[in-house]
Amino acid sequence: MESVKLETLNLVLNGKQIIKDLNLTISSGDSFSILGESGSGKTSILKMITGEFTPTSGNIFFGLQRMNELPMEKRDSVLVSPEDSLFPHMTVYENLTFAPRMRGMKKAKIHEKAIQLLDFVGMQGFEARYPSSLSSGQKQRIAIARGLMVEPNVLLLDEAFSNLDRHKKKEMHDLVHTLRKHLCFTLIVVTHDLEEAIRLGDNIGILNDGQLLKGESIEDLIRNSKDAQKFLKVYASEQEMKIQDVFDILKQV
Amino acid sequence: MKIFASLLKFILFPFFLLPGLSLFLWSYITVWKFEDWYPKQFSGKGFYYFFSSGDYKILIYTCIFSCIVAVVSIVLAILASSGLMRMNTRLATKFEGFLYLPLLFPVVGICMGMHRLFLSASASSIINIFIMHVYFSIPYAFMVIYSGYKEIGRKWFLISKNLGLTNVQTLIHIELSMIKEYLYSAFLFAFSVSYGQYYINVFLGEYEDINFSMVIAPYLQTSNRNIGAVYILMYLLMGYVVTSFVRKGLKKWKV
Numbered sequence: 001m002e003s004v005k006l007e008t009l010n011l012v013l014n015g016k017q018i019i020k021d022l023n024l025t026i027s028s029g030d031s032f033s034i035l036g037e038s039g040s041g042k043t044s045i046l047k048m049i050t051g052e053f054t055p056t057s058g059n060i061f062f063g064l065q066r067m068n069e070l071p072m073e074k075r076d077s078v079l080v081s082p083e084d085s086l087f088p089h090m091t092v093y094e095n096l097t098f099a100p101r102m103r104g105m106k107k108a109k110i111h112e113k114a115i116q117l118l119d120f121v122g123m124q125g126f127e128a129r130y131p132s133s134l135s136s137g138q139k140q141r142i143a144i145a146r147g148l149m150v151e152p153n154v155l156l157l158d159e160a161f162s163n164l165d166r167h168k169k170k171e172m173h174d175l176v177h178t179l180r181k182h183l184c185f186t187l188i189v190v191t192h193d194l195e196e197a198i199r200l201g202d203n204i205g206i207l208n209d210g211q212l213l214k215g216e217s218i219e220d221l222i223r224n225s226k227d228a229q230k231f232l233k234v235y236a237s238e239q240e241m242k243i244q245d246v247f248d249i250l251k252q253v
Numbered sequence: 254m255k256i257f258a259s260l261l262k263f264i265l266f267p268f269f270l271l272p273g274l275s276l277f278l279w280s281y282i283t284v285w286k287f288e289d290w291y292p293k294q295f296s297g298k299g300f301y302y303f304f305s306s307g308d309y310k311i312l313i314y315t316c317i318f319s320c321i322v323a324v325v326s327i328v329l330a331i332l333a334s335s336g337l338m339r340m341n342t343r344l345a346t347k348f349e350g351f352l353y354l355p356l357l358f359p360v361v362g363i364c365m366g367m368h369r370l371f372l373s374a375s376a377s378s379i380i381n382i383f384i385m386h387v388y389f390s391i392p393y394a395f396m397v398i399y400s401g402y403k404e405i406g407r408k409w410f411l412i413s414k415n416l417g418l419t420n421v422q423t424l425i426h427i428e429l430s431m432i433k434e435y436l437y438s439a440f441l442f443a444f445s446v447s448y449g450q451y452y453i454n455v456f457l458g459e460y461e462d463i464n465f466s467m468v469i470a471p472y473l474q475t476s477n478r479n480i481g482a483v484y485i486l487m488y489l490l491m492g493y494v495v496t497s498f499v500r501k502g503l504k505k506w507k508v
Contacts, residue, residue: 050415051414052411071414072415073415073418078415098416102417102418146416
């Protein structure tokens with residue numbers, strides 16, 4: 001069953017075309033990574049999905065429901081960004097339980113879910129701590145747990161782990177896999193890190209000049225799309241890697 | 254930095270303490286002639302007069318009135334600030350300018366114009382005064398609260414909406430909690446502006462609505478310093494008590 005469907009999506013901001021005729025369908029429970037350079041419009045796609053940006057034309061569907069006119073708070077998606085997003089005046093537990101409480105979930109259920117998610121993200125015992133006393137990695141764990149507390153159908157990660165070192169990133173990737181296995185949500189990841197894109201996505205797309213290049217699989221995409229090959233060459237030179245290293249990453253992951 | 258702050262407090266403290274001390278002394282002194290090193294006549298008649306004349310009731314009324322004005326101004330300033338914060342920035346800057354307009358016009362000029370308008374509308378003088386107090390308090394409340402909103406930005410609003418919170422929930426539980434200190438400062442400003450208003454009440458009140466500034470004014474012009482000092486002391490004390498109470502209340506307020 002389709003979870004997210006983006007249909008000929010276009011976005012023009014300040015007279016500049018950011019996204020061109022974007023078509024994307026993600027099945028329920030699947031994950032999709034969008035890889036692109038900084039400023040290529042990756043985040044704009046997520047902002048259109050959450051409702052912060054209104055697409056100039058095209059449709060956004062969650063299942064069968066058209067989302068275009070639905071206000072942000074009524075969409076079944078949660079965005080996790082790299083910046084500090086935990087409410088600084090609330091403890092970890094309050095951060096987790098606040099949104100579901102406001103949405104009218106039952107107290108007992110909220111508590112049970114908070115404990116379960118804290119367990120999943122390995123943050124038991126941190127309930128009474130304030131965000132200011134947590135490390136970046138711990139904050140991101142709580143931010144993801146908080147997002148999942150409201151039981152979204154779609155979790156959106158916007159360069160969520162870009163502030164973390166390589167080792168911590170890997171830990172977070174494993175965590176996201178564990179959470180997906182248990183909670184079965186659809187995941188859309190936006191990143192400029194090839195390794196992260198491949199680790200987290202069942203499939204990946206490359207955003208190039210506002211157009212999303214995608215194939216049946218990553219191998220298929222690289223084999224058949226010259227633009228994708230060109231993008232990877234540029235990516236390799238920007239990351240000061242040889243193109244062979246990029247393919248090594250692909251193989252390893 | 255800590256040494257600098259302590260030094261500043263040490264220097265500034267006498268500036269606040271000395272006038273207070275002088276007022277306190279004068280509230281008990283009846284005569285302190287020139288060339289005398291210390292006062293020779295003391296009396297509590299100033300305090301007796303303050304309580305027996307019933308002027309303390311006017312002080313309480315003024316305080317309550319100013320609190321209501323401050324709260325209304327803050328509510329309006331919050332609505333304006335949160336609205337502007339959610340708007341496109343270019344338009345927001347223009348609207349921001351409009352909200353500072355009352356600061357540019359002199360109180361007397363506005364009051365005279367409004368008096369004519371209120372007379373033709375035959376509105377009650379208390380309502381007229383209330384409207385004018387709010388009109389002059391809003392720019393101060395707005396200035397403080399909007400700077401609080403600028404400090405926190407749109408980030409928390411978007412995060413809250415993303416988590417499924419409504420506008421009202423975001424406003425009450427997230428934004429206001431984050432700008433608590435600004436709320437107190439805004440209250441302080443709006444309350445002070447209203448608490449010390451003299452012209453508005455004189456022009457529009459037609460001596461039906463008397464506030465404490467109007468009661469104090471004659472005593473400041475007479476040679477009876479004793480009563481004048483008592484009245485000013487009580488005026489300051491009442492203001493201090495109210496603002497301290499509000500500060501403590503805001504500190505305790507938790508989502």
